[in-house]
Amino acid sequence: MKNDFVIVLAPDSFKESMSAKEVCIAMEKGIKKVDASIKCIHVPMADGGEGTMQSLIDATNGEIYDLEVTGPLGNKINANYGILGDGEVGVLEMASASGIHLVPLDKRNLLVTTTYGTGELIKACLDKGVKKLLIGIGGSATNDGGAGVIQALGGKLLDKEGNELGFGGGELDKLHTIDLTNFDFRLKDVVVEVACDVNNPLCGENGASHVFGLQKGATLEMVSILDRNLRHYADIIKEQLRKDILDIPGAGAAGGLGAGLMIFLNGTLKTGIEMVIEYTSLEEKIKDADMVWTGEGSIDFQTQYGKTPLGVAKIAKKYNKPVVAFAGKIGDDIDILYEKGIDSIFGIMKEVTSIDEALKHGKKNIEKTAENVIRLIRLI
Template sequence: MKNPVFVLAPDSFKESMTAKEVCMAMEAGIKKAIPDAVCIQVPMADGGEGTVQSLIDATGGKIYRETVTGPLGNPVTAHYGILGDGETAAIEMASASGIHLVTKETKNPLITTTFGTGELIKACLDKQVNNIVIGIGGSATNDGGAGMAQALGVQFLSQDGAVLPFGGGALGDLAKIEMSGLDPRLADVQIFVASDVSNPLCGENGASHVFGPQKGATKDMVQTLDANLAHYAKVIKEQLGKDIAEVPGAGAAGGLGAGLMVFADAQLKSGIDLVVEYTGLEQKVKEADLVWTGEGSIDFQTQFGKTPYGVAQTAKKHGKPVIAVAGYIGEKIDVLYEKGIDAVFGILPHPMDLEEALQTGAENVERACENIARLVNVK
């Protein structure tokens, strides 16, 4: 009888373990129960925080660090990765332009910029890659991706020819977009944006109204920012012939989705779909007897593009059973049983506070997976 083959494809457990560390804990537990099990580790993510690390871990790639312009214009240290194929780069915009880089007192979407994200794209172009995957969650910005475009050589000018300052607050003065300085290397690279946000750029469901307040926008600021993005979209349509105001996903990351589509010819895709593709998960799942996944928290919202859902959908295409583990199991998880997850197990051995749960994550995953493996191994 052949050794059982298990594909281990969890997301990170936020603030506790990276996806790679979860994989290692899973394997340690499984092998206590089934020593001859073959465990194929595929660290996963869904386009949000941890995506670069997961893609690097899953493909044997490398992380690079770069000093770039933060959302408030000050230098910050950000990172990007080159995947194991040497041809694909991965960026999280939050690393350069994220909400964690501003404080309650300093967050201000009128002035915050995505310039640093553009600098990360340039750093990837310097590595002569063919593809760039960009996760765009967690932004501090509402500038329509104008800062990103500025870093790549685009100029945004006022009526009197002055270069506009950073931030969504300046876009109302936009009169001319000068494209002649755009980095020509962008034409040779395919850029994919990992996003599960379907909001348009403007309006009640747009970037400013929906996401502006969490970035520090008052009601008056929201009105200004939304009007400025509408003006920005109008100038883009008139001068560049691209109509992006109502495109689903254009409003992601304060309109960075729109900016990437216009200035980098990017394609918006589901984050989990991109990670499934670049980790080669589907090919590995074909060999599996059982697929294991997991995330820090699992509930009914998991079905909306989260990692365990994406892993389960991939597994079910090939008729493979799926087990999920989680630190916290929330409401209405029964809907997941119709979405390809066969069983969900909590990892906590007894009631504990959050701090203890985060600190003991690895041992809890290991113990839970050992017990599950013992059950799976019952003849």
């Protein structure tokens, strides 16, 4: 091992155990225990889901702000958004304001849940003067096509009598007029990128309501109503705004929020890992490194479908850098990952234990495994 050896540490979080930043710190501790001369470059990662905002903030030395917003059921809740280190890019996760985890099981009703709070987070970012918005839309509790976002940003969705629609996907069949007279003008000068890892259209058997509705507590009857209402919503948009959103891939993401962000905010859909790779400047950091380490809580055959370790590995392989992955759990059929760029996968568990104990001791286990990997590398 040469004297100026450099390792890029680019893991995802280990859910319920460690943030991506904490994983980086634990990895470096193990490395330095063996060889203090090794340079470690921390690049906390995420794949567009939970933890994406935190990873981007950590990687850019940005700041997170708390805000009281309207929750999925119309009640006031605390949510947050971030501003990246350059002060020009706002980042938020719709789940923070409109997520399924915010709605108790016995109150999950897609006919009434709203994305209004997500719109309030967007407005808060605009108030900070951002030039770009990064929005993660996983984990939604909604099926309103982004109607709540539009309302929170000053747009009016009116029925035949000129009354504002209420919250939820159950109201969209009443939509008669879209009035954007007072829609937040600042959005015209802001680039919006949306982390979206599904290609579902807005409506139909592969659409938002049919594919995701039951998972969010809808009955079969509700699913039919919601799908019909979203189709009406799309028809009104096409008629009045001259934009056809019905069959665009990704429009059905997050209960149709994908459609709302594309139509009303001119949002561009990107895979979550692509977005994080870009804004953490991962590729630039990998170019001159000697090795890349990544990982997440569980690695198995599904890791090949847009998950962090494989996204990191693809960039590393462009520059012929060896890739080591760490996982709390190693699942089945991982051989495909070796073919796609990961060179070695290490489980961090040192003994049979309960899940609670495994989560509790994650940092120690990462540190010890990192130490052992470096000891092995030094023998080569």
